[in-house]
Amino acid sequence: MALNHECAGADRKKPNVPEILECPQCGEEIEMWTDETEKKCGNCPYVEKRE
């Protein structure tokens, strides 16, 4: 029987990094982080959603 030595909160496999996207409606840069599933454009009502 193996013991798990995982610390709480240390089980994320992907690092949280920003991804720069371009708004398809106004061309504004949208900074979406890895842990975010949707992000509103700062310049228009468009909301970028991750699949």
Ligand SMILES: [Zn+2]
């Ligand atoms: Zn926009």
